[in-house]
Amino acid sequence: MEKIVSPALQIEELRRSLREHEYRYYVLSSPTIGDLEYDALMKRLEELELQYPEWDSPDSPTHRVGSDKTEGFVSVQHERPMLSLGNTYNYDEVGDFYRRVADGLGGHPFEIVAELKFDGLSISLIYEDGALVRAVTRGDGITGDDVTANVRTIRSIPLRLRGENYPRLLEVRGEILLPFKEFERINSEREAAGEPPFANPRNAASGTIKQLDPRIVASRNLDAYFYYIYSDELLPTTHYDRLNTAREWGFKISDAVTLCSTREEVYAFIDHFDTERLNLPVATDGIVLKVNSLAQQEELGFTAKSPRWAISYKYQAERARTRLRYVSYQVGRTGAITPVANLDPVLISGTVVRRASLHNADFIAEKDLHEGDYVYVEKGGEIIPKIVGVDTDSRAIDGQRIVFTEVCPDCGSALVREQGEAAYYCPNAEGCPQQQKGRLEHYCGRKAADINIGPETIELLYSRDMIRTVADFYHLTEGQLLSLPGFKQRAATKLLDSIEASKARPYSAILFGLGIRFVGETVAKKLAGAHPSIDALTAATAEELIRTDEIGERIAASVLHFFSLPQNRQMIEQLRAVGIKLEGEATVAPTGDRLAGKTVVISGTFEHHSRDEYKAIVEANGGRMAGSVSSKTSFVLAGTDMGPSKREKAEKLGVQLMSEEEFLRLIEA
Incomplete structure (x- = not known):
């Protein structure tokens, strides 16, 4: 008599089988069944889940197809900051890093793990009881965007971990990549459809993971490699062993990871992959070196921006020769015109390059560029292509000298060039569409008004005449947003909530978001501290502005010009009318040595x-910042919503938790 298997057991067995085949195909690259057999298993599982919806599960392989649209992305604070690494570019700097590690460890022996540095989008994955529950982009290192629905479509990322001996709560960090093969396929399709091609695989991966439709993400066949795991529960005590453990749990770990016991072995790894990396299916731009022992990592600690126990080595840019077809021009938010070389396609560092920056008119004149010239192209930092030379011996006799455009390519206005400036500018700030859209996008940036909106939505709103200045964001209605293609109720509500929340942004952030020429984030903070209201800043003379720390004549002149324009003053009044914070920001705090010798963690x-x-x-008062709590932490500046793992570790180590009020009293004492 044939044994009857319940639907629940059939579903679970099909999922187990499909997960195993996905792992073998996408991680191990050694499939054991063909596509037809795999598709038949997937179809059977889909049928059973449709027939028995009570047995559906978010970690089922059927959910990789991305069937539902997301409605915007929610900002999530990282439990542990995602810090950037310091860069080195030659053997001497690698040797300096090696000596600093040796000195920091008091001469005790140590090992270095050498890994490839993948050129993609950094991602943090959170697993609970072996199931993927959240995926967050790096963002600014403190907060990122929740892109879980899109990450679920990447087949080399396990929705459920293999084996059983994994922590209840696990964070895994890695890089989402677009393989070269897929990059070329997607760009061919975009060009055939009349759409601009992606500049490089990294841009394509980043743009893909921020799509609102997971089905588009699924169609682009992203890949992912992982390089670090965290947990408050027991894990192997070395980085190398942790990577091997992560590999056993189903994560894709590079086979290039090598354990080095000497500086010479590190150099040998760097030499080997200087050429071998060009044969890889995904983009890399260097090497990452990490101290192997987790205890030694904690002993070495962090600077404010990066760990002392890790560093990256960047390879020299690869050069190629190709033909210059023609020059086009782009308009920035400040009106600056940037020339772009359009090239015959050429392969550089595994990427087909079709466009390269020409910087400005002086660069074109200096290189004496002619139409049809053969030029030498490098990828700066393995990312941005740039022209570094011209093969004049191959120049055609009838090639015409390239002359910089005299009019704006977007609005047709005659260009101007100020004395001492390298760039030409379009003076039609209020009527040039590209400048307007650039300013709108800048204002919404995370370090400015922090409005959760992408360039595609801004383009839609602009094309329908719903926004022209940043003040127009605050008059958008739900009905207007719901009239946009692809917008649903939840997306409209989230965007309106984000716009409303921007009213609480600090005055300096809004000042930065206004897009005043030469006023970056740091300068905006300096101006806001010295002139604690928009009215005070507007009334300031050139002499008063120049007395502000780090403000020179050029910045002062730009600020005066901005506030002299009636349309800008009108926009400021409109922002004030809707409740934007345009005052009340005091200068940060007195400097001194109150925190000399102390290591501080902020959470x-x-x-x-x-x-x-x-x-x-902290730094102005002689203290040192750290990203994680250790026995060397002097105290934790603890705000509301402090990370539970930091709190638990501080309490376990007996590290003081200092409130905001206690900290301010300490500084002001």
């Missing part, structure tokens, strides 16, 4: 200052 959110401002206060 949570605060009422009186931002995390960045508190970081500046």
Whole structure:
């Protein structure tokens, strides 16, 4: 008599089988069944899940197809900051890093793990009880975007971990990549459809993971490699062993990871992959070196921006020769015109390059570029292509000298060039569409008004005449948003909530978001501290502005010009009318040595200052910032919503948790 298997057991067995085949195909690259057999198993599982919806599960292989649209992305704070690494470019700098590690460890022996540095989008994955529950982009290192629905479509990322001996709560960090083969396929399709091609695989991966439709993400066949795991539960005590453990749990770990016991072995690894990396199916731009022992990593600690126990080595740019077809021009948000070389396609560092930056008119004149010239192209930092030379011996007799455009390519206005400036500018700031859209996008940036909106939505709103200046964001209605293609109720509500939340942004952030020429984030903070209201700043003379720290004549002149324009003053009044914060920001804190010799960790959110401002206060008073709690931590500046793992570790180590009020009293004492 044939044994009857329940639907639940059939579903679970099909999932187990499909997960195993996905792992063998996408991670191990050694499939054991063909596509037809795999598709038949997937179809059977889909039928059973449709017939028995009570047995559906978010970690089922059927959910990799991305069947539902997401409605915007939610910002999520990382439990542990995703810090960037310091860069080295030659053997001497690698040797300096090696000596610093040796000195920091008091001469004790140590090992270095050498890995490839993949050129993609950094991602943090959170697993609970072996199931993927959240995927967050790096963002600014403190907060990122929740892109879980899109990451679920990447077949080399396990939705459920293999084996059983994994922590209840696990964070895994890695890089999402677009393989070269897929990059070429997608760009061919985009060009055939009349769409601009992606500049490089990294841009394509980043743009893909931020799509609102997971089905588009699924169609682009992204890949992922992983390089670090965290957990408060017991894990192997070395980085190398942790990577091998992660590989056993189903994560794709590079086969190039090598354990080095000497500096010479590190150099040998670098030499080997200087050429071998060009044969890889995905983009790399260097090497990452990490101290192997986790205890030694903790002993070495962190600077404010990066760990002392890790560093990256960047390879020299690869050069290629190709033909210059023609020059086109782009318009930035400040009106600056950037020339772009359009090239015959050429392969550089595994990427087909079709366009390269020409910087400005002086660069074109200096290189004496002619139409049809053969030029030498490098990829700066393995990412941005640039022309570095011209093969004049191959120049055609009838090639015409390239002359920089005299009019704006977007609005047709005559260009201007100020004395001492390298760039030409379009003076039609209010009527040039590209400048307007650039300013709108800049204002919404994370370090400015922090409005959760992408360039595609801004383009839609602009094309329908719903926004022209940043003040127009605050008059958008739900009905207008719901009239946009692809917008649903939840997306409209989230965007309107994000716009409303921007009213609480600090005055300096809004000042930065206004897009005043030469006023970056740091300069905006300096101006806001010295002139604690928009009215005070507007009324300031050139002499008063120049007396502000780090403000010179050029910045002062730009600020005066901005506030002299009636349309800008009108926009400021419109922002004030809707409740934007345009005053009340005090200069950060007195400097001194109150925190000399102390190591401080900041966690949570605060009422009186931002995390960045508190970081500046700590450093201005002689303290040192650290990203994680250790036995060397002097105290934790603990705000609301402090990370539970940091709190638990601080309490376990007996590290003081200092409130915001206690900290300010300490500084002001």
